[in-house]
Amino acid sequence: MDLQDIIHKLNRHWAKQGCALMPLGAPPAHRFAGSRAAGPLALAGAVRLPPAGAPHGRADDGLGGAYRYQVFFRSPPADIRRAFLDSLKTAGIDRSEHDVRWLAVSRDYPAAGAAGCGWDILLDGAPLARLTYLRLPAGSAAGPAGFELVLGLERLALASQRKRRVSELAWAGRLTYGELHPGETPEAA
Amino acid sequence: MTARDLLLELLAENLPAACVPQGAAQLKKIAAEEFGRAGVACGAVEAYGTCRRLALCACAVPGGTPTKALAAVLPRLVGRLEFPETMTWEESGFRFPRPLRGLTALHGEKLVRFSLAGLESGRVTEGHDAAGPRRLAVPSAEKYLKTLEHAGVLVKDAERLEVLRSGLASSARRMKLEIEAGDGPLAECLYSAEYPVPVVSGFSQEFLQLPPERVRRALKACRLFPVCDAGGRLQPYFAGVRDGVSKGQRNVEEGFRSALEAALSAEAAKEGSRVRAAGGS
Numbered sequence: 190m191d192l193q194d195i196i197h198k199l200n201r202h203w204a205k206q207g208c209a210l211m212p213l214g215a216p217p218a219h220r221f222a223g224s225r226a227a228g229p230l231a232l233a234g235a236v237r238l239p240p241a242g243a244p245h246g247r248a249d250d251g252l253g254g255a256y257r258y259q260v261f262f263r264s265p266p267a268d269i270r271r272a273f274l275d276s277l278k279t280a281g282i283d284r285s286e287h288d289v290r291w292l293a294v295s296r297d298y299p300a301a302g303a304a305g306c307g308w309d310i311l312l313d314g315a316p317l318a319r320l321t322y323l324r325l326p327a328g329s330a331a332g333p334a335g336f337e338l339v340l341g342l343e344r345l346a347l348a349s350q351r352k353r354r355v356s357e358l359a360w361a362g363r364l365t366y367g368e369l370h371p372g373e374t375p376e377a378a
Numbered sequence: 379m380t381a382r383d384l385l386l387e388l389l390a391e392n393l394p395a396a397c398v399p400q401g402a403a404q405l406k407k408i409a410a411e412e413f414g415r416a417g418v419a420c421g422a423v424e425a426y427g428t429c430r431r432l433a434l435c436a437c438a439v440p441g442g443t444p445t446k447a448l449a450a451v452l453p454r455l456v457g458r459l460e461f462p463e464t465m466t467w468e469e470s471g472f473r474f475p476r477p478l479r480g481l482t483a484l485h486g487e488k489l490v491r492f493s494l495a496g497l498e499s500g501r502v503t504e505g506h507d508a509a510g511p512r513r514l515a516v517p518s519a520e521k522y523l524k525t526l527e528h529a530g531v532l533v534k535d536a537e538r539l540e541v542l543r544s545g546l547a548s549s550a551r552r553m554k555l556e557i558e559a560g561d562g563p564l565a566e567c568l569y570s571a572e573y574p575v576p577v578v579s580g581f582s583q584e585f586l587q588l589p590p591e592r593v594r595r596a597l598k599a600c601r602l603f604p605v606c607d608a609g610g611r612l613q614p615y616f617a618g619v620r621d622g623v624s625k626g627q628r629n630v631e632e633g634f635r636s637a638l639e640a641a642l643s644a645e646a647a648k649e650g651s652r653v654r655a656a657g658g659s
Contacts, residue, residue, distance in 0.1 A: 270391050284508040286626025293394035313633020
C-alpha cells in the first residue's frame, strides 16, 4: 500500500468516526484542548513536521521521520481504542504478525496549559504512536479535555510495506519517498 | 440449591503495569471484607490481572444468594479500589488508572446486573487483542478462565508467569546459553502481555566491545533480557517477549534488533565522549 494510499485510508477511516479532515500542523492537536468552541470537535489529518531544531520539529516526539497522522477528539467515543487498532489494520498492518506494546505514560504540555495520560505504542520495539487523554489543570471541568493520537507515518508505512529503509518507501506507484526527498536523511529509526 | 462460582471482570484500556498486581491484590482483600459485611457466604476468593483486565473469582457462593445482594456488593467493591494515579473519562466521574470499558458479572450462569462508570454489567468480554475474538461470550463463571484461555488470554498471573519462564528456558536451552531474566523485568512483561511469547535474536558483535554495564543499560531500555554464557559473559544475543501468537516472528525479531542497535549506538557515542573527555585514545 503506497504511503499515499495509507493517508487516504486513514482519512476515510477517521472521517467515518466523525472527524473533520484538516492538516493539524504543529504544535500538535492538544492545543484545541482548552478551546472554548462549543460542541463536539473531532479532527484528523496528515502533516509534515518542521525540521529538527524548530519548535515541535522532528525527533521531539520520538516517532521518527517527518510525517505524522494526527487525530483529536474533544469527546472521544467509547470505542476509541478499537478505532485506533482498526486504523492500523486499514493501513495494512496485520497485528497478529507484529508485537504491539502499550507503555502507559503521563505527559505534560506546559505551553498548552494541559497534561494527560495515555500510552506510547511500540510496534516491534519502535515507537509508532502516542495516545493521550488530555486534561486541563486542576480547577477546570471534570473529565478529559480531549483525546489525541499522533502516528509516525514513516514507521507505519515501513511496517505496512515491509521495507527497511524510509527512502525505499513507495509514495505513489513507482515514485519513492527518497525521490521526493532528495538529499534528506529520512531514516525513521 | 447448588453453590456456584461468582465472577467479576473489569475490562479496561491498557493498564499501567504496576497497577495490575496492586489492583488484583486489593480486589481479593476488599472482596473478603465486603462479602463478610454483606453476609454473602463463599469459599475461596482469588483475583487475577492482565494488562487489560482485573478478575475476581469467588468459589461456592450459595445458589440461594439473592442476586440483588451481589449486585449491591460488587460495585461497592470496585469503588474501594485505590491507585496512585487515576483519571476520569465519563460523566459520573468514576476514577481508575485508565478508562473502564466493560463489566462482566456472573453467578454461575446468572447475570448480576449493576451499573458503574457509565457501564452496564453483561456477559460479553474480549479475547486477545491480536488473536482472539473481539466479542467473547462467557457462558458461566466456572467457564470464564477456560473461555479466555481458548481466546488466547492467560488470566491467571501465575500461569502466565510459568508460560513466560518456561518459554525463556526453552529458548535458553536451544541456544545453550543463559537468559538473565530478573524478577523486575519479568514482572513488567507479565503485565504487558496477555499471552507472552519469547523472542530471541542477536545483535552486532562489535557492540560487545562496550563496557558490559552500557550493553545492559541498552538492553534494559529496550525491555530486553541479556544473554550470557555459563561464565556470565555477555553474548551478542537478546531475549524479549511479545504478546500473542508467533506469526510474523521475523518482524518482531528484526524490530527488536533495530531498536536495540540504536540504543547500543547511543551508548557507544556516550562512551566515545567519555573516553575523549578522559583524554583516552
